[in-house]
Amino acid sequence: xxxxxxxxxxxxxxxxxxxxxxxxxxxxxxxxxxxxxxxxxxxxxxxxxxxxxxxxxxxxxxxxxxxxxxxxxxxxxxxxxxxxxxxxxxxxxxxxxxxxxxxxxxxxxxxxxxxxxxxxxxxxxxxxxxxxxxxxxxxxxxxxxxxxxxxxxxxxxxxxxxxxxxxxxxxxxxxxxxxxxxxxxxxxxxxxxxxxxxxxxxxxxxxxxxxxxxxxxxxxxxxxxxxxxxxxxxxxxxxxxxxxxxxxxxxxxxxxxxxxxxxxxx
Amino acid sequence: xxxxxxxxxxxxxxxxxxxxxxxxxxxxxxxxxxxxxxxxxxxxxxxxxxxxxxxxxxxxxxxxxxxxxxxxxxxxxxxxxxxxxxxxxxxxxxxxxxxxxxxxxxxxxxxxxxxxxxxxxxxxxxxxxxxxxxxxxxxxxxxxxxxxxxxxxxxxxxxxxxxxxxxxxxxxxxxxxxxxxxxxxxxxxxxxxxxxxxxxxxxxxxxxxxxxxxxxxxxxxxxxxxxxxxxxxxxxxxxxxxxxxxxxxxxxxxxxxxxxxxxxxxxxxxxxxxxxxxxxxxxxxx
Numbered sequence: 001x002x003x004x005x006x007x008x009x010x011x012x013x014x015x016x017x018x019x020x021x022x023x024x025x026x027x028x029x030x031x032x033x034x035x036x037x038x039x040x041x042x043x044x045x046x047x048x049x050x051x052x053x054x055x056x057x058x059x060x061x062x063x064x065x066x067x068x069x070x071x072x073x074x075x076x077x078x079x080x081x082x083x084x085x086x087x088x089x090x091x092x093x094x095x096x097x098x099x100x101x102x103x104x105x106x107x108x109x110x111x112x113x114x115x116x117x118x119x120x121x122x123x124x125x126x127x128x129x130x131x132x133x134x135x136x137x138x139x140x141x142x143x144x145x146x147x148x149x150x151x152x153x154x155x156x157x158x159x160x161x162x163x164x165x166x167x168x169x170x171x172x173x174x175x176x177x178x179x180x181x182x183x184x185x186x187x188x189x190x191x192x193x194x195x196x197x198x199x200x201x202x203x204x205x206x207x208x209x210x211x212x213x214x215x216x217x218x219x220x221x222x223x224x225x226x227x228x229x230x231x232x233x234x235x236x237x238x239x240x241x242x243x244x245x246x247x248x249x250x251x252x253x254x255x256x257x258x259x260x261x262x263x264x265x266x
Numbered sequence: 267x268x269x270x271x272x273x274x275x276x277x278x279x280x281x282x283x284x285x286x287x288x289x290x291x292x293x294x295x296x297x298x299x300x301x302x303x304x305x306x307x308x309x310x311x312x313x314x315x316x317x318x319x320x321x322x323x324x325x326x327x328x329x330x331x332x333x334x335x336x337x338x339x340x341x342x343x344x345x346x347x348x349x350x351x352x353x354x355x356x357x358x359x360x361x362x363x364x365x366x367x368x369x370x371x372x373x374x375x376x377x378x379x380x381x382x383x384x385x386x387x388x389x390x391x392x393x394x395x396x397x398x399x400x401x402x403x404x405x406x407x408x409x410x411x412x413x414x415x416x417x418x419x420x421x422x423x424x425x426x427x428x429x430x431x432x433x434x435x436x437x438x439x440x441x442x443x444x445x446x447x448x449x450x451x452x453x454x455x456x457x458x459x460x461x462x463x464x465x466x467x468x469x470x471x472x473x474x475x476x477x478x479x480x481x482x483x484x485x486x487x488x489x490x491x492x493x494x495x496x497x498x499x500x501x502x503x504x505x506x507x508x509x510x511x512x513x514x515x516x517x518x519x520x521x522x523x524x525x526x527x528x529x530x531x532x533x534x535x536x537x538x539x540x541x542x543x544x545x546x547x548x549x550x551x552x
Contacts, residue, residue: 131373165369165370165372217362221367222380224362225355225360225380225384226381235389236383236393236396
């Protein structure tokens with residue numbers, strides 16, 4: 001159960017997209033998200049689909065692997081689709097008792113499902129092609145201007161990368177505590193939902209205690225290694241734009257401009 | 267004589283327990299008028315069982331704690347002067363007990379680069395230092411691995427590399443082997459001894475394993491916050507009775523030699539290794 005947590009999973013293939021600067025990919029994700037909600041008409045849809053398909057094939061991440069990420073949001077998608085299906089007013093197609101399915105409802109349910117699917121595919125493409133550290137580095141650099149208005153950008157990105165580093169350690173620890181409690185007769189998958197929730201208490205309390213102890217130790221270790229915040233720090237792997245990145249920016253802007261132009265024209 | 271790497275005079279540290287309003291309800295002296303001298307380039311061990319104050323002393327060496335009373339100089343710099351803080355931390359590296367809780371990066375080389383990044387080393391030099399220090403601890407081929415996949419001994423060697431990359435004059439190891447299996451323990455000790463020999467780094471090894479300190483240049487034994495014994499390993503281990511009085515485990519060979527001597531055999535004091543014991547016993551037969 002716990003092994004399924006896949007935050008920040010990285011699928012190395014060494015493709016062009018993997019080699020891009022994380023800032024480009026962050027910007028690209030943003031552009032793609034906008035485009036998914038901004039496209040209009042069948043031509044716009046075709047362009048977005050083509051763009052996504054092209055990105056996936058360039059990234060060399062197997063399509064089947066990407067689909068895996070969709071399973072987790074199946075329920076969410078179903079609920080959204082159902083709401084759209086039944087609650088959109090318009091020309092009635094079928095009516096059962098008080099539930100009406102309208103033509104507009106069917107259309108918007110399909111549109112919503114497609115948008116959500118593309119949304120997930122687009123964002124997971126970013127996490128699959130970027131290591132967590134690159135991602136936090138990229139965020140830090142991209143959000144740097146916010147530091148001027150006293151947003152603790154460096155601290156936030158440091159917290160994120162530490163959190164990512166400790167996920168596997170805490171998962172292992174949870175496993176260990178679970179086994180220790182099971183050895184003493186605790187059961188975690190019996191009874192109704194309240195009973196299940198209650199049985200998690202002896203798991204969560206020691207987990208929290210040890211997480212705090214770890215945090216304390218880590219803070220001391222960081223201090224001992226002269227960590228004193230972002231000022232005066234140098235980077236072992238500084239982010240520098242390559243010509244590839246500029247080309248990618250150009251492609252992204254062109255893509256967005258094309259879609260927006262289509263929206264205006266159509 | 268050159269400046270001492272570490273010099274403590276009448277060093278006192280008290281932990282103050284407070285109630286909810288912040289009023290002190292109890293004080294506990296973790297260090298009680300400690301005097302210590304450690305020469306540059308030496309390998310010094312500080313022994314003591316749990317609660318003897320040895321870890322508190324270690325934290326003082328890196329200015330993670332400040333003295334309540336008395337003075338501590340690290341490389342000639344007073345640790346109670348906050349202007350010296352970063353200089354001292356840069357010059358004395360610290361390796362802790364739990365290997366998982368001191369690795370910050372999610373890739374080995376990024377973790378080793380963390381210290382140099384903090385002290386503002388230029389990028390090219392960071393790469394050079396990372397490579398050199400990973401080589402020094404024999405972990406170069408794991409540079410792009412995730413630390414989660416390494417064994418305890420390997421993680422601890424990465425932690426040591428992270429300290430070495432800051433090019434400290436002195437490395438303090440606070441029970442670095444307590445959570446390791448015997449193999450990992452050997453790995454770490456070998457690495458530390460090599461650093462001491464090849465790079466001339468002063469090593470301060472804090473431990474409660476007697477077996478680890480037989481190769482040290484000098485030993486301090488601590489109990490209840492005070493230094494109760496000091497001397498070379500041979501001097502320390504020849505006083506088996508007083509070691510036992512301070513609840514220290516004496517190495518088996520030394521204990522065996524001691525018992526044999528008590529039983530009437532004419533053996534010298536302070537036998538540290540199996541070879542020495544065999545030699546001494548062979549002499550007896552003649």
